[in-house]
Amino acid sequence: MIDYSLYKEKSIHGRYINNKALHSCFSKISLPLVPIGNSVNGIEIYAFKLGTGKKKVLMWSQMHGNESTTTKALWDMVNFLQSEEPLAQTILKECTLMAVPMLNPDGANVYTRENINKVDLNRDAKNLTQPESIALRNVFDSFQPDFCFNLHDQRTLFSAGNINKPATVSFLSPASNKERHITPTREVAMKLIVAMDSMLQLHIPGQVGRYDDGFNDNCVGDTFQMLNVPTVLFESGHFPNDYEREKTRELICLSIVEALKIIASDKIEEFKTGDYFSIPGNHKLYFDVLIKKPEIINTEFEAGHSVGIRFKELLEDDKIAFKPEIAEIGPLEGFYGHQTIECIDSKDFGFTSSQKEILDLLLNFNK
Known part of the structure; x- marks a missing residue:
């Protein structure tokens, strides 16, 4: 098990990560950055290569501009791989x-x-109408990867199954057809996910979920799976009291490294496809705040009802504010x-001073 604290990239933290925030990270790469295209606004999009091995792995983050956790984890991974750790050296030799x-x-600049x-x-894989989509597809075509890691965040509403456990990390081996057949390519991705889940259960038992596998050929993961490249979707979710997702970034970093270890050591076949389906499916069972007996605060609420509140993420002064909404x-x-x-x-209805915004929302309901 690696000591994550040694490799966490301290120059980036929190939820708002834009291109400017990565400038200090780019200097850590010993090899030159590879420009792969430009955004609509003309910002250059970069990739970088690490390692010299025959097993090729393509990974991309912040396809959605407001999903930054995996970007942080990716740079933590870079720090580990550039260390003297034997596992890091093995990965770079084999991959x-x-x-x-x-x-x-x-999207990252404006947090959308x-x-x-x-x-x-992630709904432009087939039509390729946007320069960013074209850039990723060109990298895929030229690099010809053996594996793809599609790195994302997911909302706080997901539970890991039908229980009171958040889906802190979720995975998916995307379908490659409407029938959701378990093709050989999809099976490889499933086994990689089983390997990562086995490791994560030591850190977050019961908090790993399986993302919905409904087929959509406009999605990048589904498309790459259709093109016979094992593709894994990573979803960074909620860890208790971690709205900045600093703990989740650690878990994603450890997951990426674990997957690379399994690929580098040719151990994929040691894991069972059936175990993939033992990972509980994501359920939408969580609110950020669940208010019970709200009629005590405001008689507009019906007795016996509860109020579910979710936070809306707003960019304010280069930070993300979490605003409660019913x-x-x-x-x-x-x-x-x-x-x-x-x-x-x-007189305070059981609310603390830090919860005043939620209390005001309930007091003013229907006024």
């Missing part, structure tokens, strides 16, 4: 990595999922809260 740390720099043309790049009202049985507040009959 060649091509990494695109930020595919959507325009889409690019500046309001196009979701997402659902009702019995909400079977739902969970990353934080649960049961209102009490007193």
Whole structure:
């Protein structure tokens, strides 16, 4: 097990990571950066190579501009691979990595999922209408990878199965047809996921989920799987009290390194496809805050109902602010809260000073 604390990239942290934030990271790469294209706004998109091995792995992050956790994890991985660790040396000897740390720099600047043309790049794999999509496809075609890692974030609403456990990390081996057949390519990706899940259970037992495998040939992962390249979707989710996703970045870094270790050591076949389906599917069972007995605060709420609040992420002064919004009202049985507040009959209703914004939202409901 690697000592992650030795390799965490301290120059980038939090949720707002744009192209400017990566400038100090680029200096850590011993090999020259590879320009692969430009964004709609003309920002150059870079990739870099590490390693000299025959097994080629392509990975890309921040295809969605507001999904920055895997970008941080990718640079943590770089720091590890450039160390003297025997595992790092083995990976670089057996593998060649091509990494695109930020595919959507325009979206990253303004903290949006889409690019500046309001196009979701992960729904542009077939039509290739955007320069960023074309850049990634060109890298795929020229590099001819043996494996692809599609690096993303997911919302806080996901649980790992139908239980009170957040899906802190989720994976998917994308389908390559509407029937969702388990093709040989898809099976390889499943086995890699099983290997990563086995490692993660030592860190976050019960907090690994399996992402929905509905087929969409406009999605990049589905397309690359269709082209017979084993593709793994990584989804960075919520760890308790970690809205900046600093713990999750560690877990994603460890997962990437574990997958590379399995690839480098030719151990993929030691894992079973059936174990992939034992990973619980993601369920949408979480609110950021679950308010019980809200009628004590405001009689507009019906007795016996709860209020589910989710945070909206807003870019303010180069930081992400988490603004509460009422997402659902009702019995909400079977739902969970990353934080649960049961209102009490007193002047502060059981809320702390840090929860004043939530209290005001409830007090002003329907006014």
